Amino acid sequence: MLKSFEQTAALIAEKKLLHISGTEALLRKLPAGNWIGGSTEYFLAEGGGKVSGEVLDVLELPFAEYKFAAYDDKTLPDIAKDAYDNGFSIIILPFDSEVHRHYAENASGYESVFLKNIVGWIAGINLEAAGQTPIAVRGDTGEALTDKVAALHIGLPEGKIAQVNIVNIFTADPNSPVITFNEHGFAVKTCFVDGKETVLADYISEKNLDTKLPLVGDYSGAGINISVKNIENGVVYFYAPVFKGVEYRLPRPIADYVDAFHGKIGELGDVDSVFACNCILNFLYGGLEGKDLGGLYGPVTFGEIAWQLLNQTLVYLRIL
Amino acid sequence: MKLTDAQTKKLLDYKGQPQLKQLSLNMALTRLKGIYKSNPAPETLSKCTADLNALLEKFAVIMQADFEWIVSLK
Numbered sequence: 001m002l003k004s005f006e007q008t009a010a011l012i013a014e015k016k017l018l019h020i021s022g023t024e025a026l027l028r029k030l031p032a033g034n035w036i037g038g039s040t041e042y043f044l045a046e047g048g049g050k051v052s053g054e055v056l057d058v059l060e061l062p063f064a065e066y067k068f069a070a071y072d073d074k075t076l077p078d079i080a081k082d083a084y085d086n087g088f089s090i091i092i093l094p095f096d097s098e099v100h101r102h103y104a105e106n107a108s109g110y111e112s113v114f115l116k117n118i119v120g121w122i123a124g125i126n127l128e129a130a131g132q133t134p135i136a137v138r139g140d141t142g143e144a145l146t147d148k149v150a151a152l153h154i155g156l157p158e159g160k161i162a163q164v165n166i167v168n169i170f171t172a173d174p175n176s177p178v179i180t181f182n183e184h185g186f187a188v189k190t191c192f193v194d195g196k197e198t199v200l201a202d203y204i205s206e207k208n209l210d211t212k213l214p215l216v217g218d219y220s221g222a223g224i225n226i227s228v229k230n231i232e233n234g235v236v237y238f239y240a241p242v243f244k245g246v247e248y249r250l251p252r253p254i255a256d257y258v259d260a261f262h263g264k265i266g267e268l269g270d271v272d273s274v275f276a277c278n279c280i281l282n283f284l285y286g287g288l289e290g291k292d293l294g295g296l297y298g299p300v301t302f303g304e305i306a307w308q309l310l311n312q313t314l315v316y317l318r319i320l
Numbered sequence: 321m322k323l324t325d326a327q328t329k330k331l332l333d334y335k336g337q338p339q340l341k342q343l344s345l346n347m348a349l350t351r352l353k354g355i356y357k358s359n360p361a362p363e364t365l366s367k368c369t370a371d372l373n374a375l376l377e378k379f380a381v382i383m384q385a386d387f388e389w390i391v392s393l394k
Contacts, residue, residue, distance in 0.1 A: 114348040115378055161381055165343055220353070221338040222346035245354045307347055320382065 001297075002045050002055045005029065011058060017066060018139070019090060019152070019275065021299035022056035023126065027137050028144055035139030036068065036152040038092035038123035039132070042300030044278050049288035049300070053126065057299050059275065065155035068140040070148045073102040076110070083116040084155035088162040088317055090275060091120035091151045092136035095302040099149050104309040105184060105241050113307055117162040119317045120151075121277045122303030127284075134302070160319055164306050167268075167296065167314035168223050169260035169282070172216040176249035179215060184243045186229075188236050200236045204228075212285045214312045215248040225251075227281055227311035239281075239302070240309045257286025261293045261314070276316040277301045321376050321387050325362070328369040330393040332356050340386045348375055 003011075005026055011018060012033035020027065020037040027037050043050045043057045065087070071079055076099060083089045093100045100122060107113060125132035136150035137143065143150075156162060177194045191200045204211060214225035226248065229237040242248065254260050261282075265271070276298040282288065283300045296316050304315040323331075331338070332353055340346050352368045376383050 108347060108351045114344045114375055117344075161379070163342075163382055218337075220346045220349040221340055222343055224347075245357070246350065306343060 003058045008056045017061040019059040023053040032142035037137035039135045040299045041126040045297050048290040048292045063154045067153050069151045070138050080113040080116045083153050087155040088117035089153045093149050095122050095124045095134040120305035121301035124302035167264045170251040172249035173252045179248040181242045184241050186241050201231045201234045216251045217246045217248045225312045239311045258291045273316040273318045278314040279312045281312045322373050325369050339389050
């Protein structure tokens with residue numbers, strides 16, 4: 001729920017356990033307390049998507065057992081081991097930091113990672129404003145982190161279980177060629193299109209592909225999106241790494257993002273999520289400012305985490 | 321709710337679109353397929369079975385349907 005700085009500070013003073021997203025300047029001014037935060041000025045909220053440096057998105061987490069932590073690229077592999085056996089973890093990573101790259105490329109190999117519930121997001125900036133730095137904040141110490149991951153591990157009482165899921169409005173086009181890669185990474189020169197080695201930038205240009213649409217990776221039946229960041233000197237840069245061994249396809253185009261989200265969220269019924277975030281690319285390409293998606297509100301982010309780093313996806317977590 | 325190595329092998333070798341409902345299982349299976357493909361030894365298969373069983377056992381409440389789909393593979 002969107003709140004003013006003063007309202008947010010009052011909740012911190014009440015010792016509430018909070019997840020806070022907002023502009024870097026406001027986050028840095030908040031008092032220390034039981035909260036974790038990350039920078040963004042884009043929000044999906046009741047009443048419509050909003051861009052603002054004046055408000056904070058505040059999520060109250062009604063849980064009694066929790067611990068805060070910060071991780072660098074050397075300690076990140078311990079993140080799942082540190083999580084409660086029954087619970088979930090919210091992690092926030094600064095965009096374009098070493099921990100962002102490390103997590104994106106290695107998370108699926110961390111010990112016991114899929115035995116814990118890990119959600120989170122990549123903190124960003126206002127794309128129209130100069131001089132901002134993406135930060136993750138560990139509220140218990142008041143540290144604004146530019147090169148570390150802020151984590152909040154939450155334990156659940158017996159009889160409760162966390163469930164992580166995604167809403168992906170993109171589906172692989174069954175007529176798409178299969179695109180594969182020989183190595184993993186955020187930057188790619190060549191790929192294989194239906195098995196034939198191809199310069200990806202040339203393929204995109206020759207086929208006049210819309211780079212606002214992600215590649216949809218086939219994760220054993222689940223579609224996982226990877227979005228194009230830019231193309232420079234024949235190299236295609238992505239917002240998340242592509243992986244060797246995963247088959248990617250072009251998606252069916254989306255006529256209307258709002259309709260697509262309404263349809264997908266509507267199919268879920270009454271989802272009582274405790275955390276949700278959605279992608280900045282969906283917000284920008286889908287024109288979501290002022291549009292109400294009908295639920296699953298939260299920060300608009302520069303990458304979403306449901307165990308692994310995803311793009312152009314809504315991630316949510318609920319307690320059963 | 322435990323898989324045998326034979327059931328795990330059928331899952332790892334399955335060429336169609338797995339009908340799994342839990343995202344963690346989709347992701348874990350993708351990783352295990354990669355590991356098994358790079359070293360298709362009996363020990364690797366047993367390790368994959370153990371990893372899948374740990375996941376299925378821990379999240380039995382929400383993975384019953386996925387387990388039933390896996391054991392139905394011919």
